[in-house]
Amino acid sequence: MAQSYSLFLGCIMPNRYPAIESTTRFVLDKLGIEIKEMERAGCCPAPGVFRSFNKPDWMVAAARNLAIAEANGADLLTVCNGCFGTLFEVNHALKNDEELKKDVNARLADLGYHVEANQEVKHIAQVLGFDIGPYGIRDYLKRKVRLRGAIHYGCHFLRPFHLKQIDDPEDPTILEDYFEALGVELIDYRRKHACCGAGGGVRAGHIEVSLEMLGEKMAAITEVGAEAILDICPFCHLQFDTGQKSLNEKFGTNFNVPVIHISQLTAFAMGLDDIGLEYQTIAPDFKLEAVEL
């Protein structure tokens, strides 16, 4: 039986960066992975803001999303670190705490759902970087890219480590190996594994602080002459894409580094020309350069 996943859309991908959604669908299709739609799914809800206001409510809302994936009979796949953070954590908590599961289900019943927490929650970067892997992906590539890229992992893909156990968050290699397989020349920069500044409700609540943190990262990325930022999370994506414009307006900087999601770059290497960079705020005219195999 072919691999299938319940694709969790979340908010920012479908509602701000639909090209990440279209390229994700393209990539999964090329990989022969069946997508099960998650009708009625909503916000994950975000681990920064909503968990902060009311953790039990946040759990119920997340469990509802898990329940939709369970009804599909296919593991849940996210394309976003934030969604991954929430859904992985809640799924993990429910798996390991029967009492909690009972309480959550009691509240879910009122909404017409039931959760078992018997499936996995996965991140697209895990599927591409680990399940398919840097060697496996070669079979699907139509071309490579010529690009000096700076990787941004974001936070919730690898942390907290004791829950995720995907790669060492202090010195991971999963994305490096993968992007290298797509032809990217990787470029290291200071505080590479630091936060983009968007999470935790800081972007929503304290935009100036959020931008300052982004500015620190952008200065480091610009300093080493990266041609693009490679990320795996639509929220980081939003922060880098619109944030550079805000920084330029607010501080008179001239940051202009395009941001490319792992699905977008993979789709390009699989032969898709339009990966939607033209819809982005920063460097809409940026064109990826292909290297024939």
Next chain:
Amino acid sequence: MSKSEKKGKQRKTRKAKNKDEPAEQERPRVGVFVCHCGENIAGVVDVKDVAEFASHLPNVEYSTDYLFMCSKQGIELIQKAVKEHGLNRTVVASCSYEQHWPTFAKAISDLGLNPHMHTQVNIREWCSWVTDDKKAATEKAKRMVAAGVARASKKEPVATRKIPITKRTMVVGGGVAGLRAAMDLAELGIPVVLVEKETSIGGHMTMLNKTFPTNECPMCTVSPLLNGVMSHPDIEVLTLSEVTNVEGTMGHFVVEVTTKPRYVHDNCTSCGRCADVCPVEVENEWDHGFGMRKAIYKPFPQALPSVFTLDTKHCIDCGSCVIVCPVDAVDFSMTKEERTFEVGTIVVATGYEEYDPTEITAYHYGHPDIITQLQMERMLAPTTLTKGKIVRPSNGEVPKTVVVVQCVGSRNDQVGNEYCTGVCCMFGIKNAGIIKDHLPDTEVYFCYIDIRTPGLYYEEYYKRAQKKGIRFIRGRPSTITPDPTGDKIRVEVEDTLTHMPMCIEADLVVLSAGMVAPRGFGKLSAKLELLRAKEGFAKEYHVKMGPVRSSRDGVYLAGAIQGPKDITQTVAHAGGAASAAAQPLVQGFLEKRMDTAVIDEELCISCLGCVTTCPVGAISVAEGEKPKVNDVACKSCGACVPACPVGAIQIRNFRDSQLNAEVSALLSVAAELEGGDE
């Protein structure tokens, strides 16, 4: 020609006649070896220049420099030079006599030369380490080498003699350190005299309620050792006793011990009837204010020897105890006893004393609700007045808030104790935890400057205490004051981690007073001629390589008298001291170098100045004869030399002629270096 030179010349003519004078030797052939000691010397001193300079000195046949003279290669270099150049004296310009004279002396003695033909010149501690001025250091090194060569040229071979020694040790102090040392020595078959000034053995450990990091009962853990020492056939235990005089040297100490009368004979069965009838009740010193005793008493039930003691200071001579004693053990006629013991080595294990916080007046120690940790230990003991319950001494109520205060008398320049006791964090945490265990509803605050819990299981112990809910406040209280408007104790402290001053209204304050050298150790150390550190503890021979040796040969240090230690460290240290003290006794003899005093009988006028001056009584005189030196007893101190009006007594290899040569060379080289002619 000066008068003294003439005299020297005269003496030289007689030299051949006297067998104690250095015989005419073959012409000195000196080798000079200048060590770089890595960068230690070569970083400041131009060693090549010094070696070159030395090659032109009188009697020098060979001169060189090398990176590390003490290395195997360095020693082989010296031995090769001795053989190839027919050297009969060596001068190594490197580090101290203590550090490497034995190394190089052995190197030449392996080739058949007398080891005393090696001269050590210290151009490290005395030269390169004390200046950055390369030119001056190089010049000084040259002078020192020249002086060393002059001295070496005059040196005489000296015999090394094996001296049998007394196979017995004295251990001073009957705390856990002394007990451990005594037991280890006795188990090696060495007879031990254990001297304890209190009425019973065991020391501070027997006062403690629990020991960290396992919270074991200290009495349970130490009692096998206590019983073992008491019953060991090779250990003689003297309680109520103090060392009053020490004579002799390593291998043959003669120690006088004075024992105070106990007024109870050893046939006491410890039945306690005497104490039952005794009408006098006084504070029990052992309990530090938390227990009472009678005038005839045992300080605590398990005290050993299990014999009562009559305290004549408080006794009213009613005689009730004498009447009631079923074995007639009480005896008012007992008197002070003085005994002398011959021992080969001595172990000093006199422990520590808890710092008395009275002088830190801001802390108001003396208030009944402000106590020390040792008092806390006694409060927790089931045998004291509180029966092990934690109460406010002022009113007997259960304290709702307790503050433990660290670094009382430690890390405090004002009271003269710069050092960190290093143990208080652990015993402070221990008692804070015990208070919390006993009284879970009581808030326990722990005010500290730094937490120092190094090593295996100690940080874990701290963490466990944190888990119990003790409030750790990083800050040293400025004042601990009884509230004039209530019965609380106000502890004013900053929580430096929130930058907030706070005032804790405490019911009980426990001061973690540091460990200081015991009172009275000054007297004992003077008798033993021990060096003390400025903090009052006995100074070890070397901080790294000789922590159990004292400054004096044959006297060893065990436990906290060398510096504050916890029980684990004390026991290990005492074991080391026992092993060091046993070593010469097991060997059975001492090797003594005979660079001792020697009398030229022809010059001697029998004034007996030397006999009366000698501090160790090594010179004696028989009727109608010239004085004679006991080589074994002589310590080569040289006090006799200036006492002799005619220069008849000299120390071998420290003779006037040898020292004069050394000094002259030092000065004449100075002139040369300054460019002048002699």
Next chain:
Amino acid sequence: MSVFKNPPCVLDSGKRDPTIEETLKAAGFDPNLCIQCGTCTASCPSGRWTAMRTREVMRKAAFSIEVVLSDPDIWLCTTCYQCYDRCPRDLQVTDAIIALRNLASARGFISDKHRKTVDLLHKTGHAVPINDRIRKIRKELGLPELPPTVYCYPEELEKLGKTLFQLPPRPEDHDEEEER
């Protein structure tokens, strides 16, 4: 006279509100086990740009200093989990901050900006809702104009809104302008 009895800058150990400490403990942060080493502060990307000191937040919380709940500091955490992953005592720092935020929220200390995200969630089911421009782009990219999320199911959305994230009002004496 009573004004002078309790200086405001002195930590009053007698007035400890145990709620905050208990909240921390429940979240996996026993404040007594914290050794105040500052690894958290040094790890914090926010603290590089603000006065937020994670270590100090934890210390104040341990003393139940209530201002921790009304100050903006706890809201400057991006939940990056670096402090959490690096804590030498293995304390769950980020979770503790979330727990403090929950407590602050329960007392109404939620900024207007954050309240807006909850409004959006209630109205659209998304923290970031769709707009006309994106609908157009979705079509251009060959995607359905509207993703089949809960936004398309108004009745269920209404029910969710009534069930989840009903935020308590702001305390009257709390001025949001103080927050930054």
